[in-house]
Amino acid sequence: MSDSSPTVPHEGGFRPDLDISTERGGPHYAEFSEQVRTLMDKARFACPTDELAVEAIAVLSELNAKLDAHLVDEWTTPAGTRVDLPARGNLTLPPYEIEEATPEGVLATVWFRPYHLGGNGVTHGGQVAVAFDDLGGMASLVAVNGVCRTAYLKVNYRSLTPLNTRLTIRTWVERREGRKLFVAGTLHDGDRLCADIESLFIELRPGQA
């Protein structure tokens, strides 16, 4: 199925017993995922001849039709649940690798690819926010051992964020007031601060979507 409707009973919008697997999608899923990201890099910068565009349309539509026969729901798709892959295998996220995730905070390496271009050779600000949203969510999740949703996320862009560079991203719960988690974060290129955040995540009640 192509939407996110649940197929088995669950508690609210999230599964308390989410089945995390590093096997899902098979032994070549990592390379499949990498090829899709590479396709996006190429698509961002390619200016194909019309002949090549027509050829690409044929190849991609044939492949999309094959994949149509293998769609599953969001709880069983490898993308988002393959914790052994960058950004849990979620292709919509900038790739990152977790170095440390404890109740004290999350430390990760993130890198923005050519397809994350904003303009003039550097990363799109929205992509920086996506990285902070996911890793702010993770810092909250680890701190309270429960899923949280972003109420607000303010990004301060302090200097340009380069593409194709391994960057250090940190997120941590600075303060907690009941279900409210005030999360801070920083993104560094070496010693240089690229961005920081002020954000609020709300711990979901049991059964809450």
Ligand SMILES: CCCCC/C=C\C/C=C\C/C=C\C/C=C\CCCC(=O)SCCNC(=O)CCNC(=O)[C@H](O)C(C)(C)COP(=O)(O)OP(=O)(O)OC[C@H]1O[C@@H](n2cnc3c(N)ncnc32)[C@H](O)[C@@H]1OP(=O)(O)O
């Ligand atoms: C998702 C992962 C699934 C897969 C997992 C796989 C593997 C697991 C491993 C790792 C997972 C890692 C990371 C997590 C991943 C992703 C994180 C991304 C998270 C998101 O990307 S999520 C999408 C964007 N997000 C929304 O789509 C939210 C829409 N919204 C709502 O759903 C509600 O709005 C909600 C729930 C936020 C609150 O609603 P509610 O009814 O529960 O609570 P209520 O309104 O009572 O607010 C309680 C107190 O917060 C104050 N408050 C609320 N909002 C405020 C604001 N904006 N400013 C200032 N204060 C605010 C109130 O004033 C009150 O304060 P007080 O108690 O003091 O009066």
